[in-house]
Amino acid sequence: MMITEQAMLFFSLALFSIGVFGVLVRRNLIFILISIEIMLNAVAVLFVAASSYHNNSDGQIMYLLVLTLAASEAAVGLGLVIQMYRRTHTLDVDQLSSMKG
Amino acid sequence: MNQAVIETLFYITEGIALISALLTVTRYNAVHALLYLIITMMAISLIFFILGASFAAALQIIIYAGAIMVLFVFVTMMLHQGDITIKQESMLFRPGRSIGATFLSIILFTETLYLLSPLAELMADTNNGQINHIGAKEIGLQLFGPYLVLVEVSALLLLTALISAFHLGRRHQEQR
Numbered sequence: 001m002m003i004t005e006q007a008m009l010f011f012s013l014a015l016f017s018i019g020v021f022g023v024l025v026r027r028n029l030i031f032i033l034i035s036i037e038i039m040l041n042a043v044a045v046l047f048v049a050a051s052s053y054h055n056n057s058d059g060q061i062m063y064l065l066v067l068t069l070a071a072s073e074a075a076v077g078l079g080l081v082i083q084m085y086r087r088t089h090t091l092d093v094d095q096l097s098s099m100k101g
Numbered sequence: 102m103n104q105a106v107i108e109t110l111f112y113i114t115e116g117i118a119l120i121s122a123l124l125t126v127t128r129y130n131a132v133h134a135l136l137y138l139i140i141t142m143m144a145i146s147l148i149f150f151i152l153g154a155s156f157a158a159a160l161q162i163i164i165y166a167g168a169i170m171v172l173f174v175f176v177t178m179m180l181h182q183g184d185i186t187i188k189q190e191s192m193l194f195r196p197g198r199s200i201g202a203t204f205l206s207i208i209l210f211t212e213t214l215y216l217l218s219p220l221a222e223l224m225a226d227t228n229n230g231q232i233n234h235i236g237a238k239e240i241g242l243q244l245f246g247p248y249l250v251l252v253e254v255s256a257l258l259l260l261t262a263l264i265s266a267f268h269l270g271r272r273h274q275e276q277r
Contacts, residue, residue, distance in 0.1 A: 038122055053233070060235060063157050092189075
């Protein structure tokens with residue numbers, strides 16, 4: 001095969017590092033969720049690539065599980081975004097520094 | 102199709118995915134970032150297709166680009182206030198101050214690449230030199246055979262997410 005495993009590994013790691021960079025740098029809650037989606041995608045790419053190289057469908061089943069996880073995470077995360085916007089009228093995560101009993 | 106053409110297509114797609122992911126995390130405007138993210142998802146879908154995983158490629162477009170991203174775009178546009186939001190965002194995110202995070206991410210990337218390079222050689226040994234096509238039939242047989250418990254757990258996970266999203270999305274109750 002001409003598409004090497006190293007290329008897939010490099011691509012997945014680069015995508016994951018971009019996601020980590022986004023989580024570290026951004027303070028907007030929506031951008032943090034987007035970066036988490038990028039990281040989940042990087043892992044999914046690695047699963048599907050490994051499944052393809054080993055001629056084994058287990059990797060794609062793990063991809064389905066990652067997809068389910070991403071869907072539930074997006075639903076709960078966006079619910080939290082809406083609730084935060086209602087309470088603080090901003091999406092800056094540093095504003096969430098006070099607790100109320 | 103010629104193997105070299107497929108390889109060239111693969112590397113072009115990889116470049117598009119990485120560039121649009123990088124543009125996603127550095128935009129001020131959340132809607133632009135989401136549109137770049139959709140380009141990333143579609144590029145990843147094409148990579149799945151080149152790798153022979155056509156079912157995963159279809160799911161990537163239908164669920165990621167179709168369902169999850171539409172949810173993101175909907176919420177972002179609901180909370181977007183035009184120029185005010187972009188001005189606030191440019192106060193929150195300054196590229197000049199992200200040198201530390203860039204440095205840390207690059208260190209993490211090179212470290213993991215160095216640690217995982219023996220793994221890639223191991224994978225090269227087991228590969229028989231062909232693009233293996235795995236269709237929906239094999240996945241379905243596996244999914245509803247040995248992995249049946251996983252399907253049940255996924256259903257439970259989705260139900261939990263549905264209930265908690267419904268609870269979180271309610272309007273804030275007045276204090277008693």
